[in-house]
Amino acid sequence: MTGPPLLETRGLTMRFGGVTAVAGADFTLGPGELRCLIGPNGAGKSTFFKCLTGQLRPTEGEILFDGESLVGEEPHAIARRGISIKTQVPSLFDGLSVAENLRLAAARTRNRAETRAAVDEIVGLVGLADRADSIASQLPHGQRQWLELGLVLACDPRLMLLDEPTAGMTKQEVARTAGIIREIGRDRAMIVVEHDMQFIQMIAHRVTVFHQGRILAEDTMDNILADERVRDVYLGKQAGAGRERGDA
Amino acid sequence: MSRNALGLWTMGVLSLVLVFGVPAIVETFALIDFTLFIAMAILSLSLAFVWGFGGILCFGQSAFFGLGAYTYAVAVINMGESTVPILLGILLPVILALVLGYFMFYGRVSDVYLAVITLAVSLVFYYLIGASAGEEYKIGSARLGGYNGMPSVPPINVPGDPSAAVEYEALYVPAAVLLAVVYFGLRALLASDFGRVLVSIRENEARTELLGYDARRIKTVALAIGAGIAGLSGVLFCAWGAYVSPTVFSLVFTAQIIMWILVGGLGTLTGAILGCVLIQYLATWLGETKIADVNIVLGAIFVAIVLLVPSGFVPMFARLGDTLTRRRGEAGS
Structure with a gap:
């Protein structure tokens, strides 16, 4: 990567009582980069987004956007700096x-x-x-x-956060959404949380895997799919769930 | 013509009738009654704006109203001329609302507590002013008078000329003009960018903030605008009766404002005026004819309306109108 990062988190931690949703995430995103975020349910992806947008104030750690700290800023102030989010359940x-x-x-x-x-x-x-x-x-x-x-x-944000943009969509709609995202991703940075692997392959260059609030792996989609650890925590679990259903 | 434009023209014609037509036909005595209804309709509009469009359930709208009334009374007794006291009667409630709004909205107090806090503020005024009966409780030469209230408050006068009093039936026309100004002013405000964002906060506050709008600031400003209008209404009320007492801060009174709006229809300005005048007229009529106890009848009506017409009269008539035009359209085609 060349030049300073657009977004950087250092040791980002969010605890709810005894539950640690995000546990010291170190994440870096370059300007204009499109990154996909995957991970099993409860891995802390949505909480991570809420910290970035100011909806939650992280327990510990630092968030730097364009070199400036966002921790403690109000959601509207963060939006004004150029971070915009599509929430998991459409908020209209x-x-x-x-x-x-x-x-x-x-x-x-x-x-x-x-x-x-x-x-x-x-x-x-x-x-x-x-x-x-x-x-x-x-x-x-x-x-x-x-x-x-x-x-x-x-x-007109500089960084778009998209939380499950294809949830509940038909195949045709997913393909069309991928087209829209490729189109608008040409001149802005984007982080996309998704579960749909086919969709990720349509849009992603690099993929970050979240697991138990930490970043487990970060690589190209092909390498991620080949990664043993990722298979275990995420893909393996799905396969396991499939077997369970098969047994029943 | 769109429905919005049609409504605007209707209300324009109605306000002309209210200002010029009504005084020509109605008797002096009734005109004095109407002046009170108008003052109350302005109060009703203030809460209709704050609650119906800002989504802020302010249970203490009477605090702003009463503060306006008392401010006017104290100031006009001391000054003898009414122009500055009227302005103070608007300004002080605005300041109170800015302070309250700062703590409530910037402190992220939830909706239910907001209602409780504003109600408590109103009741604090009620007991505070109520406890001011002694000789020593006076501001300048104005005695607060405790629960007995403040009698003989000087009337509004032509600005700059204290001897030219605008009282009794003469107060009607200025009050009617003010009602029209407040009504159309609020409509214009709601059609502006500020108004759109205010309604969007009511619809979805989290989304509005994520779009970069500061909901805390916008809600505080909305509360202050409502408070200023309520203060103006309080000034008119006090000047109309030449009297103010702590009952303006009472629970019964503050609940009544909410009732006017529910009867007329939450989320409409016309409904707030209609509901207010309807209930006030009914209460006056029942009081005069002594057919039945006012409180029991009003209570029964309130329960019936909440059960049968939960959206209020104006939205119900609007829906009825829509259905009829659609039927006619289908029959014609």
Whole structure:
């Protein structure tokens, strides 16, 4: 990697009472890099994201974005610095239309004309141009995911955090989402949490594996798939679960 | 014409009728009653904005109202001229709201506790002012008077001319104009960027913050705007009756404001005015005719409305209107 990292965490730790969700994660992301984050349920991926966005204040450790600390900053202040998140369960303004949702996200940094232009562009980019006037709560699940992707994009962030962007999607929708992410990932850094291996292979260059709040491995997708330890904690478990079902 | 534009025109015509038409037809005595309804409608609007659009259930809207009334009373007794006291009656509640809002919103107090805290503030005022009966409790030459209240509060006067009092039926037109100004002002505010973000906080506060908006600051400002309007209403109320007592801080009164809004429909401005006037009119009428006990009837109506029309009257009529136009459209095609 050349140049200073865009995002760096050092010994990031988040404890809830006796449970340690993130246990000293050292993570580095370069400018413009697209990274996938995998790991079994409860590995601390979503908690890691919540620490990065200020929704949780880490118990210990440091988060540096562009060399400046984010620990203790309010969520809105972190968003203003250029980090934007798509949450695991789509978080939208359910009573508002698709266009109004996007306008709220776009309007903070733009004047009226720019906002209108941005909304028109993004609504097409995420494939919702014909649904612009639909109320968000009436969209099917896959389109809700895209709308939230649009919200994140409308903030014009330098770093996008996407928590399971394809959850609950059909195969065609997953392929289309991969297309959208490749498109918007050209000029911004991105961290994507996913379980869908095929999807990861469509988009990822490097993959980081979380396990029990720590970073277990970090490599290309092919090497990760070949890694024994990763197989044990993650892929192996899935295979194991498959066997259990087979036995029953 | 869109429904929004239609509503705007309707309300414009209605306010012209309210300001110019009503005084021409209605008797003096009724006009004085109406002036009170208008002052209360402004109070109702203040909470409709804070609660219905900001999602902030402020149980202590009467604290701002009462503070406005008392501030006006104390200041006008000392100064003899009403212009500065009116402004103070708006300013002090705004300051109180900014302080309260700072602690509640920046301290991330949850919604339920917010209601409890604001209610407690109102009750603190109630007992504090109630305990001020002695001779020694006076500000300048204004005696606070404890539960007996402050009688003979000078009326509002034409700015700069203390001898030109605007009282009795003469207060009606300025009050009606103020109601229209507050109503259209709030509509404009809600249509602005600030208003959109405020509603988005009500819809989804976490998402709004993740988009980079400071929800704490926006909610504090919204509470302060509501407090200023409530203060203005308190000033009008005090000037109207030339009297203020701690009952303006009482639990019964603060609960009544919430009731007006629930009857008219939460999340509408028109509903807040309608609900307020309806309940006030009914209470006055029951009080005069003595057909039944006011509190029992109002209580029964409140229970019936919450059970039968939980969204309130204005949203119900809006839905009814939509259904009818759709039916007619289908029949025509």
